[in-house]
Amino acid sequence: MKMREQEKLEIENAELQTTVKKQVGKIEHLQKNLLSTRLIDHLPAELETACSQCLHLDAKNRVLQQELLSMKGWQRKCEKLEKENKKLQQEIRAASQENLQQVQEEHIASIRSQMELRFKDLESELSKMKTFRDSNKAELEKYKQLYLEELKVKKALEKRLDKTNERLAETSTKLEVEKQQNKSLLSTLTTRPLLERPGVGNFNNTLIFNSNLCPRANLEFSTSVPLTSNSSMMTYLLKTRRKLEKSITRELEEGAAEFESEFSRLSSLLSTGGSNLYRD
Known part of the structure; x- marks a missing residue:
């Protein structure tokens, strides 16, 4: 204008x-x-x-x-x-450019700081994951060792149980044989006269021979023991039967004790491994 x-x-x-x-x-x-x-x-x-x-x-x-x-x-x-x-x-314009540049630099610095913090967080998480993986690996190895130990103990227990069953079957068979022999001898003695001494001596020898069939029984019967009546023979047979039963009972108790011992040892190993796992 x-x-x-x-x-x-x-x-x-x-x-x-x-x-x-x-x-x-x-x-x-x-x-x-x-x-x-x-x-x-x-x-x-x-x-x-x-x-x-x-x-x-x-x-x-x-x-x-x-x-x-x-x-x-x-x-x-x-x-x-x-x-x-x-x-x-x-x-x-110069001030705006300078301010803009300053704002951009501050923004870049903020982004860089956030990236560094995120990188540190990722490194920490990676370290935790590695530690967790190592812990799991050690735990797996521990369980593997416990499993192998349990397998060994199980095999040992199975072997001992088989041996105990074999001994028990053998002892039961011997006891049954002994019973049959004693029954036959008792029936023979009841049919013979009481003054027939050679038969009594043979019966004693037979009992001595049969008593050696049972392991760990250590049954020794002397042939010099005079058997003058049926009552003394019955007493002798009862004593022999009791000794055989005691031998069988002792065999069973020893087998059960061995089984309980191995089972307790295995249980203690498993409980120790479990408690260590919980502590980890």
């Missing part, structure tokens, strides 16, 4: 100057005509009118020149303000 007003004033000033020049030309022309014509009476009035117009135009010209100078001053101020505005805008 100010630039347009300034241009308008300059145009008006130029027009006034042109008008002044025209009026001056008219005055000069009138002065020349005044000398050459007879209309001398009208010339002073025209001259006065032209002079007043010139004065008026001159005054208006001075006003316009002052306005023009004022507008030029405003123009210089506007140019100065524009330069300052451009300078401020450049400073603002």
